[in-house]
Amino acid sequence: MVSGGQQQEEAHVAVLAFPFGTHAAPLHALARGLAAAAPLVWFSFFNSAKSNASLLQGGDAPPNLKFYDVSDGLTAGFAVNPRNPEEEIELFMQVTPGNFRDGIEKAVRSASGASISCVVSDAFLWFAGDLAREMGAGVPWVPLWTGGIRSLSAHIYTDALRTIVGVGEEGGAVMATKADTELGFLPGMSGTRVRDLPEGIVFGNLSSVFARLLHRMGQELPLATAVVLNTFDVLDPAINDDLRAKFKACHLVGPLNLLLPPPQHPELDSDPSGCLRWLDKLPRGAVAYVSFGTVMSPPPGELAELAEGLESCGAPFLWSLKEKLRARLPAGFLERTQARGLVVAWAPQPLVLAHPATGAFMTHCGWNSVMESLAGGVPMVCRPFLGDQRLNARTVASLWRVGVEFEAGKMTRDGVVGALGAVLGSEEGRKMRERACALGEAAREAVQQGGSSAEALQAVVKVICGSGDA
Structure with a gap:
C-alpha cells in the first residue's frame, strides 16, 4: 500500500468518469487505489448508472469510496442508432457539466458537508478543470489519460498537425494525398504516419462533438495540476519527456492492470467458460x-x-x-x-x-x-x-x-x-x-515497490491529499 503522508480528514475528492467504452474501468481502478492509500479521505465517484452497475458487479469498494449515478442524458426506451454511434456521447455531453454539479452537491451533503478539495477525472472531461476552479482557489485538477500516449501527443499537437499537414473537405483529401506522410516533425513520433492518427484531427468529421471535445481537451490539459498516464517509463521515453515538458506535472502509473488489479471475489467463478x-x-x-x-x-x-x-x-x-x-x-x-x-x-x-x-x-x-x-x-x-x-x-x-x-x-x-x-x-x-x-x-x-509507476502513484496520492507538490 502506498502512503500519502499527512492526510486531511476533511479532504474530499470528486472522481468524474466518462461512461463509454472501456474508459470508466481504469479510472475506477485508480480511484480504488487512491482510496485504499488515503483511508482518511472521502472519494465520490460520479458515473452513469449503467456504467456504475458494470463496474460494481460482485465487488466491494473501500469504505471511503462512494458511487453516485449522474444523468446520461438518455430518455426512457432510448435505442442506439447504428448510423450515429456517437449519439449517446452527444446526449451525455449535452447534460454535462450540470449532471456532475448536481452529483457533487449530493455527495457533499452525504460527506457531512465536506467540500470538494480535489477533482480527478477522465481526461476527456476537459471541463473538470473549470469545476475544480469553481470549488475554490487551489483545488487541484488531476485528469487520467486512459489510452496510449502517442494519441495523447497527437491531440496536444492538433493545431500544429492541421497547419503542417493541412485538412481537406471533411479531411478526405488528406488521406488521399498525405496518408503515408510520416510524423517525425513531432517529438517521438517518427515511424508513425498521418493515416495512423485518430479521426477528427486532420481527417474525418473535424466538427463532430467528439472531435471538438478532444481538440478542447488537448488545449486544456496543460492547465491541469498533474496529468496521470496509464503507461510506464520505458515504452516511449521521447514522448514521455515531451509531455513532461508540456504539462505542469506528469505521472506515469501504468500498467494500471498490474499496479491496481481488479479485486478478487472468491465466491465468483472467474472462468465460467472453462x-x-x-x-x-x-x-x-x-x-x-x-x-x-x-x-x-x-x-x-x-x-x-x-x-x-x-x-x-x-x-x-x-x-x-x-x-x-x-x-x-x-x-x-x-x-x-x-x-x-x-x-x-x-x-x-x-x-x-x-x-x-x-x-x-x-x-x-x-x-x-x-x-x-x-x-x-x-x-x-x-x-x-x-x-x-x-x-x-x-x-x-x-x-x-x-x-x-x-x-x-x-x-x-x-x-x-x-x-x-x-x-x-x-x-x-x-x-x-x-x-x-x-x-x-x-x-x-515499474509497479513493484520502489518502481517508477509505484512511485508515481505515491506522488498522485500526495497531490490529492494536499500534502505534496504535483
Whole structure:
C-alpha cells in the first residue's frame, strides 16, 4: 500500500468518469487505489448508472469510496442508432457539466458537508478543470489519460498537425494525398504516419462533438495540476519527456492492470467458460487468442474471413465472440474446429494472456488490451478499427516490433493464416515474444515497490491529499 503522508480528514475528492467504452474501468481502478492509500479521505465517484452497475458487479469498494449515478442524458426506451454511434456521447455531453454539479452537491451533503478539495477525472472531461476552479482557489485538477500516449501527443499537437499537414473537405483529401506522410516533425513520433492518427484531427468529421471535445481537451490539459498516464517509463521515453515538458506535472502509473488489479471475489467463478482449464491441456505458446474487446466487432465479411483463416491455419485457438455474432460464422465452422478451437461468449482476458499456452493475441489494439498483452509477454496480431487503435497497432508492429498488422488493414483468410504463422511459427515470431516478454518484465518492475509507476502513484496520492507538490 502506498502512503500519502499527512492526510486531511476533511479532504474530499470528486472522481468524474466518462461512461463509454472501456474508459470508466481504469479510472475506477485508480480511484480504488487512491482510496485504499488515503483511508482518511472521502472519494465520490460520479458515473452513469449503467456504467456504475458494470463496474460494481460482485465487488466491494473501500469504505471511503462512494458511487453516485449522474444523468446520461438518455430518455426512457432510448435505442442506439447504428448510423450515429456517437449519439449517446452527444446526449451525455449535452447534460454535462450540470449532471456532475448536481452529483457533487449530493455527495457533499452525504460527506457531512465536506467540500470538494480535489477533482480527478477522465481526461476527456476537459471541463473538470473549470469545476475544480469553481470549488475554490487551489483545488487541484488531476485528469487520467486512459489510452496510449502517442494519441495523447497527437491531440496536444492538433493545431500544429492541421497547419503542417493541412485538412481537406471533411479531411478526405488528406488521406488521399498525405496518408503515408510520416510524423517525425513531432517529438517521438517518427515511424508513425498521418493515416495512423485518430479521426477528427486532420481527417474525418473535424466538427463532430467528439472531435471538438478532444481538440478542447488537448488545449486544456496543460492547465491541469498533474496529468496521470496509464503507461510506464520505458515504452516511449521521447514522448514521455515531451509531455513532461508540456504539462505542469506528469505521472506515469501504468500498467494500471498490474499496479491496481481488479479485486478478487472468491465466491465468483472467474472462468465460467472453462478457458483456463482448456488452455492447461495445450502446449506452451501454441494458442491464438482472439478478442476485439467489448465494444467493437469486425464487419460480417471479415468475421467470415477470420473464421476461415482460423480453420485453415491449423493452430489451436480461443475466440471470445458474442453469442449474437455466431450466426455470421461459416456453416459448420464450430463443428469442424471443435477439436482444437474453443469459442466462448466471454474470457478472463488478463488471465488468458498470462497463461503459458497463449502464444498470440489477435486484437483491436485498444490500449487496455495492449497493456494486458505486454504484461503477459504475448505478441499481437493487430486489426484496429478506430480512434487511437491505429496508432497503437503501428506502435506494436513497427516500433516495438512485438506484433504484425494486416496488409491493407483488413482481415482475409490468407492474411490470418500468414499473420498467425509469422507470430506462432517463425524465428521472427520467437523474437517478437522475447521483446514482448522484456517489456512485460519492465512493466512488472515499474509497479513493484520502489518502481517508477509505484512511485508515481505515491506522488498522485500526495497531490490529492494536499500534502505534496504535483
